[in-house]
Amino acid sequence: xxxxxxxxxxxxxxxxxxxxxxxxxxxxxxxIIEKNRQATNLSKALAVHxxxxxxxxxxxxxxxxxAEGQPVKALNLMSGGELKARVDISGLGEGISEFPFVLTLxxxxxEKILCELLQGKGQAVYWGSELLxxxxxxxxxxxxxxxSSGQEQMIEAQYLVGCDGAHSLVRNQLGLPFEGDTxxxxxxxxDVVLKSPVMQKKEFYFFLTVKGFILFFSMEGExxxxxxxIIPGDGMRDQQVSFSDIEGSILKDVGCPLEFKELKWFSTYxxxxxxxxxxxxxxxxxxxxxxxxxxxxxxxxxNTGIQDGYNLAWKLAFVLRGQIDPEVLTCxxxxxxxxxxxxxxxxxxxxxxxAGTNLFWNFFRQHIFPFLAKEVSGSSFARKKVFPLIxxxxxxxxxxxLTEKNAIGHVKSGDRMPYFITADGRSVYDLLTxxxxxxxxxxxxxxxxxxxxxxxxxxxxxxxxxxxxxIFGEKSDFYVLLxxxxxxxxxxxELYRLKAFLNKVMGLRTVEI
Numbered sequence: 183x184x185x186x187x188x189x190x191x192x193x194x195x196x197x198x199x200x201x202x203x204x205x206x207x208x209x210x211x212x213x214i215i216e217k218n219r220q221a222t223n224l225s226k227a228l229a230v231h232x233x234x235x236x237x238x239x240x241x242x243x244x245x246x247x248x249a250e251g252q253p254v255k256a257l258n259l260m261s262g263g264e265l266k267a268r269v270d271i272s273g274l275g276e277g278i279s280e281f282p283f284v285l286t287l288x289x290x291x292x293e294k295i296l297c298e299l300l301q302g303k304g305q306a307v308y309w310g311s312e313l314l315x316x317x318x319x320x321x322x323x324x325x326x327x328x329x330s331s332g333q334e335q336m337i338e339a340q341y342l343v344g345c346d347g348a349h350s351l352v353r354n355q356l357g358l359p360f361e362g363d364t365x366x367x368x369x370x371x372x373d374v375v376l377k378s379p380v381m382q383k384k385e386f387y388f389f390l391t392v393k394g395f396i397l398f399f400s401m402e403g404e405x406x407x408x409x410x411x412i413i414p415g416d417g418m419r420d421q422q423v424s425f426s427d428i429e430g431s432i433l434k435d436v437g438c439p440l441e442f443k444e445l446k447w448f449s450t451y452x453x454x455x456x457x458x459x460x461x462x463x464x465x466x467x468x469x470x471x472x473x474x475x476x477x478x479x480x481x482x483x484x485n486t487g488i489q490d491g492y493n494l495a496w497k498l499a500f501v502l503r504g505q506i507d508p509e510v511l512t513c514x515x516x517x518x519x520x521x522x523x524x525x526x527x528x529x530x531x532x533x534x535x536x537a538g539t540n541l542f543w544n545f546f547r548q549h550i551f552p553f554l555a556k557e558v559s560g561s562s563f564a565r566k567k568v569f570p571l572i573x574x575x576x577x578x579x580x581x582x583x584l585t586e587k588n589a590i591g592h593v594k595s596g597d598r599m600p601y602f603i604t605a606d607g608r609s610v611y612d613l614l615t616x617x618x619x620x621x622x623x624x625x626x627x628x629x630x631x632x633x634x635x636x637x638x639x640x641x642x643x644x645x646x647x648x649x650x651x652x653i654f655g656e657k658s659d660f661y662v663l664l665x666x667x668x669x670x671x672x673x674x675x676e677l678y679r680l681k682a683f684l685n686k687v688m689g690l691r692t693v694e695i
Contacts, residue, residue, distance in 0.1 A: 185335075185336060185337050185338060186337065186338050186339070187211045187212055187213050187337060187338075187339045188210050188211045188212060188339055188340050188341070188498075188502055189205060189210055189211070189212040189339055189340070189341050189342070189343060189498060190212065190213055190215065190316075190323065190325045190337060190339045190341070190342040190343070191212055191213070191214045191215070191342075191343050191345060192214075192215050192313050192325075192342065192343065192344045192345060192346045192351070192352055193214075193215075193216060193344065193345035193346035193347060193470075193472070194214050194216035194218070194221065194293075194297075194307045194309070194345075195222075195293070195345060195347065195470065195471075195487070196227070196289065196292055196293060196296070196470070196484045196487055196488055197345040197469045197470025197471070197472075197484075197487030197488060197490060197491055198214055198216070198343075198345030198346075198469070198470070198491075199214070199293060199296035199297060199300065199307075200237070200296060200487075200488045200491045200492070201343060201345060201469060201490075201491030201494065201495055202214055202296075202300055202305065203241050203296055203299055203300060204241075204491055204492055204495030204496070204617075205495050205498070205499065206300070206303050206305065207240070207241070207495075207617040208495065208496065208499030208500075208617055209499075210495075210498065210499050210502060212305075212339075213308060213337060213339075214305075214307045214308060215308050215311045215312070215313055215325070215327050216307050216308060216309055216310075216311060217310070217311065217312040217313075218309065218310070219309050219310040219330070220309060221290065221293040221294060221297055222289060222290050222293060223290050224288075224289070224290060224447060225288040225289060225290060225373050225401065225408060225447065226288070226289035226290070226484075227289040227292070227481065227483060227484035228286050228287065228288060228289070228399055228401070228408060228481065229284055229285070229286065229480075229481025229484075229485070230247060230251065230284075230285040230286075230287045230292065230484075230485065231284060231285075231481070231482075231485045231572065231573045231574050232275055232278070232279040232280075232281040232282065232283070232284075232569075232573035232574070232575050233279070233485065233489065233573055233574035233575050233577070233598070234485045234488050234489070234574070235247065235248070235279075235280075235281040235285065236279065236280065236281065236575075236611060236668075237488060237489070237492050239280070239611070239615065240615045240617075241299060242299075243295050243296070243299055244281070246295055247285065247287055247291075247292070247295060248281075248285060250287060250291050250295070250402070251285045251286050251287030251288075251291070251402070252285070252286055252287075252383075252384050252400070252402060253272065253283040253284065253285055253286075253384065254271060254272070254283060254284045254285070254286055254384060254385065254386060254400070255270070255271070255272045255382075255384045255385050256268055256269060256270050256271060256272065256384075256385045256386070257269040257271055257385070257386045257387075257388060258385060258386065258387045258388065259388050259390065260387055260388065260389045260390065260436070260437075260438070261389070261390040262437050263436065263437025263438040264437075266390070271283070271284065274565060274568070274569045275565065275569040275570075275573055275575070276565070277565070277601070278565065278569055278570065278573070278575055278601055279573060279575050279601050280601060280609050280611060282569070284481070284572070284573075286399060286400065286401060286402075288401065288402070289484065292484070308327075308329065308330070309330060310329070310330030311327050311328065311329045311330055311335075312327055312328050313325060313326075313327045313346070313351055313352070314326045314327055314328060314334070315351075315355060316342055316352070316355065316466070318464050318465050318466065321340070322338050322339065322340055322465070323338070323339050323340070323341060323342040323465045323466060324336055324337070324338045325337050325338075325339070325342060340465065340502060341465050341466070341467065341498055341502075342465065342466045342467070343466070343467045343468070343469055343494065344356075344466065344467070344468040344469070344472045345468075345469045345470050345472060345487070345491070346472050347470070347471045347472055348360075348454070348456075348471045348472070348475050350468060350471075350472035352466060352468055352472060353458055353468050353472050353473070356463045356466055356468070357463075358458040358459055358460055358463065358468070359458065359459050360456050360457070360458055361456060361457065361458075361459060362454060362455045362456030362457060362475075362526070363454070363455060363456070364452050364453070364454040364455075365452060365453040365454070365455075365477075367394075367412050367413070367452075367453070368412070368413040368423070368450055368451075368452060369410065369411065369412055369413065369450065369451055369452070369453055369478075370409075370410070370411055370412075370413055370423065370425075370428065370448065370449070370450045370451075371408065371409070371410050371447075371448070371449050371450075371451065372408070372409045372425055372445065372447065372448045372449075373401070373406070373407075373408055373409075373445075373446040373447040373448075374406075374407055374409060374425075374442050374443075374444065374445055374446065375403070375404075375405045375406055375407075375442075375443045375444035375446070376405050376407055376440060376441060376442050376443060377405055377440075377441045377443055378438070378439055378440045378441070379439055380438045380439060380440070381398065381400075381407070381440075382400075383400050384400055385400055386398065386399055386400065389435060389436050389437075391411075391435040393412070393414070394411060394412035394414075395411060395412070396409065396410070396411040396432060396435055396436060397409065397410040397411065405443065406446075409432070410478060411428075411432065413428065413450060414428065414431045423450055424448065425445050425448040429442060453477050453478065454475050455475065455476060455477055455526055456474065456475050457473060457474040457475075457519070457522045457523065457526060458472075458473050458474070460515050460519070461473045461490075461514060461515040461518050461519055462511070462512075462514060462515040467494060467514060467515075469487055469490035469491055469494065470483075470484075470486070470487025470488075470490055470491075471483065471487060473490065473518070473522065474486065474522040474525075474526065476525065476526060480528075480571075480572050482525055482572075482574070485574055486521070486522070486525060486574070489518075489521075489574060489577070490518055492667055493514055493517060493518055493667055494514045494518075496617060496665070496666035496667060497510045497511055497513065497514055498511070499617075500639065500666075505638055505639045505640070505688070506639060506687055506688060506689065507686070507687060507688065507689035508689075509583060509689075510583070510584065510687070512583070513579075513582050513583050513584050516581075516582065516583075517579045517582050517584075520579070520581070521577055521579075528571065575598055575601075576598075577598065578594070578596040578597045578598065578669070579596040579669055580594060580595065580596035580597075581596070582596060584665060584669075584671050584687070585670075585671060585672075586663075586671060586672040586679060586680075586683045588672060588673055588674040588679070589673065590654050590655065590657045590660055590673050590674065591651075591653055591654040591655030591656075591657060592653060592654075592655070593653060593654060593670065593673060594670070594673070595670050595671065595672055595673055596669060596670060597669065597670050598668060598669055598670075599611075599614065599662070599664055599668045599669070599670060600653045602650045602653055604646060604648070605646075605647070605648045610646075611668075613642075613644050614664065614668050616642055617666050618639075618640040618641050618642055618666055619639055619640065619641040619642075619663065619664065619665060619666060620641060620642050620643070620644065620662075620663070620664040620668075621641060621642070621643045621644075621661060621662070621663055621664075621680075622643075622644050622645075622646055622661065622662040622663075622664065623643065623644070623645045623646070623661060624646050624647075624649050624654070624658070624659065624660050624661070624662065625647060625649060625658040625659035625660065626647070626658075626659055627659045627660070627661065627675070627677075628645070629643070629661075629677065629680075633681065637684065637688070638688055639684075639687070639688060657675070659675055660673065660674055660675040661673070661674065661675065661677065661680050663680055663683065663684070671683060671687075
């Protein structure tokens with residue numbers, strides 16, 4: 183085995199596998215060390231959001247993910263066995279993303295799709311291999327691990343990324359505190375096959391109980407559902423709990439006809455909300471649960487980890503190739519910490535409402551929330567505010583070193599490139615799949631060939647003569663510079679600012695304008 187590579191990835195969950203898939207696009211060499219002997223066969227994370235599907239489209243796996251999962255049609259709010267509100271969410275994000283829905287797809291299938299993508303490109307995971315420790319120098323990282331045969335090995339790389347979960351060895355060895363708290367209540371998750379005349383496939387059911395909630399998520403297969411809820415009674419929380427211990431209380435709280443036919447999986451857990459104080463240190467980085475863990479509200483955890491890898495991969499690749507200023511690597515931590523902090527705040531608030539953590543939230547969710555959900559679901563507010571938050575299409579990096587502040591219409595630098603249909607009937611994202619910078623020239627403007635030929639960063643240029651006024655207002659001639667992850671670095675009509683920014687990104691300190 184070659185004992186050198188460019189990037190070492192520790193952990194082969196969704197974050198590590200998707201980071202590896204991104205590095206493949208850039209031709210970066212890597213290995214993945216995973217202590218488990220195979221990918222998970224458990225359903226675990228279920229929700230795949232629109233921004234993740236956009237990323238999967240660039241990898242060529244979005245069609246397969248959709249074929250193996252199922253878009254959610256509606257959320258039903260239930261109380262006392264009665265339907266309080268039915269919220270249609272089937273096309274909530276129309277006009278915002280090519281994927282205007284929430285997809286349910288078992289994590290085991292997500293991991294399988296990513297593993298098979300890597301295998302198809304000749305990349306293997308080092309299953310059954312456990313990281314022991316690592317050492318950093320000014321130019322490299324050496325990782326020491328025990329392979330599947332029990333032999334100790336060493337491999338050297340220029341960077342190491344810990345995608346090794348909430349109890350991350352990488353984060354702990356880097357000495358990065360994991361700040362936050364853990365909910366005192368004990369929660370359960372169960373995968374069951376059930377029979378009920380009330381529940382319809384491809385829909386969620388949120389049962390509002392007196393001291394908590396019970397969620398039913400429709401999954402692939404006849405009568406197959408994921409159930410999430412709170413273990414009832416303080417005394418039961420201090421002992422080993424089985425599904426049979428709580429089956430009766432579930433049936434009582436649900437209050438509608440329901441029969442459990444088969445139990446596929448059951449587990450209990452404590453909900454934590456934490457993030458590391460930094461996502462990088464010298465030549466090492468952390469992604470996914472190693473960097474941040476969330477309440478289950480909104481199904482954000484796995485999707486956020488996949489976006490971490492999407493954000494980091496291109497920066498590592500361009501620095502490794504000497505095409506960009508190494509300063510860009512500091513942006514990974516600052517950008518993703520800002521996102522994680524905002525996400526933790528919103529998911530914590532949503533979780534407080536779901537769980538009824540105090541008298542206010544208990545009253546709100548039982549008496550006010552069903553009415554609000556019904557009224558808001560069909561409004562433009564839900565489409566413009568709720569969907570971007572849940573789908574992660576609304577993530578922006580306005581304060582980043584990679585952002586030249588400006589705005590055109592409703593679009594600001596740092597935003598994800600807005601989705602729209604071009605003059606030839608295609609999604610603008612059909613133009614944006616290459617792992618390079620993109621310069622979009624809207625209207626009649628262009629850039630001289632001499633300057634373009636002098637750029638050392640890989641890029642594409644696209645001309646779009648028709649400007650969507652609903653997105654960009656009345657402005658007709660302007661440039662949009664997109665990073666490889668399709669966030670806007672610059673938007674505006676001042677060519678000298680675009681050139682100056684590109685020179686800064688390439689590390690050219692003397693800027694001629």
